Amino acid sequence: xxxxxxxxxxxxxxxxxxxxxxxxxxxxxxxxxxxxxxxxxxxxxxxxxxxxxxxxxxxxxxxxxxxxxxxxxxxxxxxxxxxxxxxxxxxxxxxxxxxxxxxxxxxxxxxxxxxxxxxxxxxxxxxxxxxxxxxxxxxxxxxxxxxxxxxxxxxxxxxxxxxxxxxxxxxxxxxxxxxxxxxxxxxxxxxxxxxxxxxxxxxxxxxxxxxxxxxxxxxxxxxxxxxxxxxxxxxxxxxxxxxxxxxxxxxxxxxxxxxxxxxxxxxxxxxxxxxxxxxxxxxxxxxxxxxxxxxxxxxxxxxxxxxxxxxxxxxxxxxxxxxxxxxxxxxxxxxxxxxxxxxxxxxxxxxxxxxxxxxxxxxxxxxxxxxxxxxxxxxxxxxxxxxxxxxxx
Amino acid sequence: xxxxxxxxxxxxxxxxxxxxxxxxxxxxxxxxxxxxxxxxxxxxxxxxxxxxxxxxxxxxxxxxxxxxxxxxxxxxxxxxxxxxxxxxxxxxxxxxxxxxxxxxxxxxxxxxxxxxxxxxxxxxxxxxxxxxxxxxxxxxxxxxxxxxxxxxxxxxxxxxxxxxxxxxxxxxxxxxxxxxxxxxxxxxxxxxxxxxxxxxxxxxxxxxxxxxxxxxxxxxxxxxxxxxxxxxxxxxxxxxxxxxxxxxxxxxxxxxxxxxxxxxxxxxxxxxxxxxxxxxxxxxxxxxxxxxxxxxxxxxxxxxxxxxxxxxxxxxxxxxxxxxxxxxxxxxxxxxxxxxxxxxxxxxxxxxxxxxxxxxxxxxxxxxxxxxxxxxxxxxxxxxxxxxxxxxxxxxxxxxxxxxxxxxxxxxxxxxxxxxxxxxxxxxxxxxxxxxxxxxxxxxxxxxxxxxxxxxxxxxxxxxxxxxxxxxxx
Numbered sequence: 027x028x029x030x031x032x033x034x035x036x037x038x039x040x041x042x043x044x045x046x047x048x049x050x051x052x053x054x055x056x057x058x059x060x061x062x063x064x065x066x067x068x069x070x071x072x073x074x075x076x077x078x079x080x081x082x083x084x085x086x087x088x089x090x091x092x093x094x095x096x097x098x099x100x101x102x103x104x105x106x107x108x109x110x111x112x113x114x115x116x117x118x119x120x121x122x123x124x125x126x127x128x129x130x131x132x133x134x135x136x137x138x139x140x141x142x143x144x145x146x147x148x149x150x151x152x153x154x155x156x157x158x159x160x161x162x163x164x165x166x167x168x169x170x171x172x173x174x175x176x177x178x179x180x181x182x183x184x185x186x187x188x189x190x191x192x193x194x195x196x197x198x199x200x201x202x203x204x205x206x207x208x209x210x211x212x213x214x215x216x217x218x219x220x221x222x223x224x225x226x227x228x229x230x231x232x233x234x235x236x237x238x239x240x241x242x243x244x245x246x247x248x249x250x251x252x253x254x255x256x257x258x259x260x261x262x263x264x265x266x267x268x269x270x271x272x273x274x275x276x277x278x279x280x281x282x283x284x285x286x287x288x289x290x291x292x293x294x295x296x297x298x299x300x301x302x303x304x305x306x307x308x309x310x311x312x313x314x315x316x317x318x319x320x321x322x323x324x325x326x327x328x329x330x331x332x333x334x335x336x337x338x339x340x341x342x343x344x345x346x347x348x349x350x351x352x353x354x355x356x357x358x359x360x361x362x363x364x365x366x367x368x369x370x371x372x373x374x375x376x377x378x379x380x381x382x383x384x385x386x387x388x389x390x391x392x393x394x395x396x397x398x399x400x401x402x403x404x405x406x407x408x409x410x411x412x413x414x415x416x417x418x419x
Numbered sequence: 420x421x422x423x424x425x426x427x428x429x430x431x432x433x434x435x436x437x438x439x440x441x442x443x444x445x446x447x448x449x450x451x452x453x454x455x456x457x458x459x460x461x462x463x464x465x466x467x468x469x470x471x472x473x474x475x476x477x478x479x480x481x482x483x484x485x486x487x488x489x490x491x492x493x494x495x496x497x498x499x500x501x502x503x504x505x506x507x508x509x510x511x512x513x514x515x516x517x518x519x520x521x522x523x524x525x526x527x528x529x530x531x532x533x534x535x536x537x538x539x540x541x542x543x544x545x546x547x548x549x550x551x552x553x554x555x556x557x558x559x560x561x562x563x564x565x566x567x568x569x570x571x572x573x574x575x576x577x578x579x580x581x582x583x584x585x586x587x588x589x590x591x592x593x594x595x596x597x598x599x600x601x602x603x604x605x606x607x608x609x610x611x612x613x614x615x616x617x618x619x620x621x622x623x624x625x626x627x628x629x630x631x632x633x634x635x636x637x638x639x640x641x642x643x644x645x646x647x648x649x650x651x652x653x654x655x656x657x658x659x660x661x662x663x664x665x666x667x668x669x670x671x672x673x674x675x676x677x678x679x680x681x682x683x684x685x686x687x688x689x690x691x692x693x694x695x696x697x698x699x700x701x702x703x704x705x706x707x708x709x710x711x712x713x714x715x716x717x718x719x720x721x722x723x724x725x726x727x728x729x730x731x732x733x734x735x736x737x738x739x740x741x742x743x744x745x746x747x748x749x750x751x752x753x754x755x756x757x758x759x760x761x762x763x764x765x766x767x768x769x770x771x772x773x774x775x776x777x778x779x780x781x782x783x784x785x786x787x788x789x790x791x792x793x794x795x796x797x798x799x800x801x802x803x804x805x806x807x808x809x810x811x812x813x814x815x816x817x818x819x820x821x822x823x824x825x826x827x828x829x830x831x832x833x834x835x836x837x838x839x840x841x842x843x844x845x846x847x848x849x850x851x852x853x854x855x856x857x858x859x860x861x862x863x864x865x866x867x868x869x870x871x872x873x874x875x876x877x878x879x880x881x882x883x884x885x886x887x888x889x890x891x892x893x
Binding site: 029031032033034035036038039040042043044046047050078079080081084087088091092095098101102104105108112113114115116181183184185 | 420424425426428429430432433434436437461462463464465600601603604606607608610611672816819820823824827858859862863865866869870873874877878879881882
């Protein structure tokens with residue numbers, strides 16, 4: 027006699043796998059993963075014979091199925107919860123979370139070899155020497171990164187993070203290579219607060235930390251340019267915060283599972299929206315952009331919208347040229363930067379006649395010859411101190 | 420395509436099951452064959468042809484051998500089959516290894532560009548060989564239907580990682596088989612069990628093992644080395660036995676009954692016992708097709724027995740991979756089995772069971788060090804560190820981090836490496852046959868449990884970054 031109960035398991039099993047297939051087919055594909063901050067694979071319905079026979083297409087389809095799997099983010103979020111329930115120290119093998127305070131701490135970095143650091147120092151030396159051929163002064167700035175200075179609570183058995191060691195050694199090598207450099211933390215350390223300067227759930231600095239960095243940057247630039255620019259005072263500028271929920275970059279990697287009170291704040295003089303002419307690219311390219319489309323787009327978003335650091339301050343442009351109508355110095359300064367600089371780019375621009383901002387991740391040009399062609403008065407390379415390559419990661 | 424992938428579980432499998440079960444019975448073998456070829460071609464399309472050539476060769480020579488009366492001609496044909504099959508396997512798997520050895524002695528090195536190893540070639544070559552040898556021995560009749568022989572060799576549940584199925588096991592089932600609701604239930608249960616072994620245990624254990632074995636000898640501590648080798652021992656068992664479970668389960672859903680491939684090897688009490696429980700289909704293949712033809716244990720002098728054992732076990736090691744460490748691993752077991760046959764088994768009988776377990780676990784774990792290490796230097800450093808014979812510290816932060824983060828995985832893995840769950844399953848199935856209400860309750864609970872387990876596995880698969888089957892490249 028056939029037992030009906032024997033059908034229960036195979037039918038349930040089949041229903042689950044078949045439902046997964048049907049939902050997958052019926053669900054509209056997502057172009058981008060917000061949480062993973064990357065484009066998702068799309069379906070390639072007309073592969074070439076070469077793609078098929080090389081196996082490239084099958085790999086693409088597997089990535090597509092995985093990327094577009096129904097409720098992918100929910101599965102991923104639950105996996106993070108599972109890891110937390112299991113007491114995993116570094117979630118997704120990257121970050122430790124202090125549930126009480128909401129701070130996310132990165133896994134300690136290991137000390138880099140001199141060889142690895144010397145490679146960056148050598149690149150900077152080439153850059154500096156290339157600019158010196160045209161008598162353009164150059165300075166390398168390392169900006170204090172959250173991963174380097176926000177280290178508590180660190181599990182007692184874990185070794186110390188080697189970020190500071192790496193950073194100090196890098197500066198030693200750069201100095202030995204004859205390149206002018208500034209370790210910005212040294213200029214900020216008298217008034218440095220991890221809680222104030224960094225987001226709990228994002229790898230960037232807060233506007234308060236960025237502002238301290240900006241002030242220290244201007245003071246050290248004064249000495250090099252022979253200027254006496256007075257940085258904007260934090261107290262004098264207009265400070266306000268958004269009510270929007272903040273999607274910190276590290277919290278996104280943990281699928282927004284960490285509760286926190288991170289908030290996007292601004293500190294900008296009222297003159298900023300009208301003070302600049304902004305070019306997306308070069309002046310010759312002629313494409314201008316309004317201030318509020320470049321900086322602080324989150325201000326126009328609904329309070330319900332979850333905003334990121336890029337929404338809050340500025341996305342990364344390959345090249346941005348800011349012409350200032352009320353400058354202190356008629357110098358043309360070029361800044362090669364990573365995203366740390368985005369929150370203070372207009373603060374720095376407010377002092378110079380022209381500021382060109384380059385992001386090497388997106389700029390498809392030979393750097394030295396391009397910089398020479400811009401004829402700047404001064405070039406700064408400002409990276410957060412976890413970036414140990416000319417091409418930031 | 421691997422079983423523990425979203426594309427297999429949520430695309431390939433549901434489609435194959437639907438098409439297979441709604442088709443008339445006369446078409447089902449063809450559908451399974453096409454599905455199997457597609458399954459194989461998915462990862463490496465160009466190697467499908469190689470597999471088909473191998474099948475055709477064995478198909479034709481199998482028939483010719485059966486039709487040949489002269490024993491000497493039959494023998495010559497058999498050698499032709501063996502050499503042809505081993506030549507294909509040798510070219511793809513071992514040529515680079517031998518060229519490297521030769522180049523050490525040549526003034527002008529031979530230029531050799533490494534060829535990628537076709538997936539599952541060791542498994543399907545051995546299956547094909549066993550078929551032709553069985554035909555030669557007149558244990559089975561040659562298969563006249565090319566599609567049926569192709570199905571035997573390519574059947575997707577066992578194609579890429581075994582178990583090595585004998586033709587005589589499935590010859591009748593290929594012709595005629597019944598897929599009952601009990602088969603579906605048992606097959607589904609077994610498949611999900613295997614998937615859970617692979618995804619929930621083997622992969623996390625693999626993360627630990629990879630982390631530890633990526634450390635240089637100088638960065639190892641005694642504690643970390645033990646954690647690493649314990650993790651690898653569990654990984655390789657759950658990975659491979661999980662795959663076998665999935666293969667056996669899937670085959671069962673389609674009405675095929677495969678032999679068991681693992682029988683809780685880590686509860687063995689001697690090396691001999693261990694190899695009766697580990698990768699049973701491979702050890703029995705070597706027993707039947709190498710050890711017995713060499714004379715086995717029925718030899719005129721005792722030294723010949725040990726010679727045969729050493730040959731078989733060195734070849735077993737070499738089957739796993741073209742490197743000296745794999746050969747050493749096989750030879751190591753050959754030596755141990757010889758020693759056991761000679762004297763150790765008698766000693767083992769006199770010592771407590773618990774000590775016998777410790778003995779075999781240590782022996783096996785040391786063996787896995789050779790299996791996992793890239794070279795002898797690292798293997799010996801690792802073993803010295805395990806036993807405190809190097810300058811390494813007892814533990815460091817890595818030891819604590821791994822122990823803390825993976826403690827629960829280790830506990831679960833160790834529990835499931837013992838036949839506790841099987842005991843429960845046997846008990847519950849027996850009780851279910853006696854009581855209808857218990858049967859209903861059992862099936863309901865099983866449905867909820869395995870359904871939830873499948874969803875849990877899906878969560879791991881969606882998140883998976885570390886998913887290769889270890890036995891894929893053998």
